[in-house]
Amino acid sequence: MSNVTMTVNGREVSGEVEDRTLLVQFLRENLGLTGTHVGCDTSQCGACVVHVDGRAVKSCxxxxxxxxxxxxxxxxxxxxGDELHPVQAAFREHHGLxxxxxxxxxxxTAIDMIRRHDGDLDEKTVRHDLEGNICRCTGYQNIVKAILAANEEMSGMREAAE
Structure with missing residues (x-):
């Protein structure tokens, strides 16, 4: 057993875990943060992506x-608070789910993608960067539209802040 301390969603948390405990298990079982899903346990589907120090990581x-x-x-x-992140809002608006x-x-994944490409995204890049995420329902077209729309909005927000 090991003690682990990290900051999760801006709050410092600690817990005792078996050394083999996956980050996704710690988040879901120890902290009750069930929005991070376990889809495959093999790093194939991307349902478990979280950010660790600002980078997208498959927590499984x-x-x-x-x-x-x-x-x-x-x-x-x-x-x-009650205001969705621009990527969340774009997924809702463009039926990306x-x-x-x-x-x-x-x-x-999309939030990290937009940050890494500093707003310089096109459809080909989005589709390439989503290769590690599987959706069995939507066919990706609306997901790609949502990410491109969020990218445009967030680029506008950055320009307005400068």
């Missing part, structure tokens, strides 16, 4: 002890 392939002293953001931590199982991982 990372041990909780590896996140020691890290800042972790889950889908529960991206909205500002159906059953919703993959949606948290898609959104977390």
């Amino acid at each position: 392939t990372m041990l909780a002890v590896q996140a020691e002293d890290s800042a972790v953001t889950t889908i529960e931590g991206v909205a500002k 159906q059953c919703g199982y993959c949606t948290p991982g898609m959104i977390m």
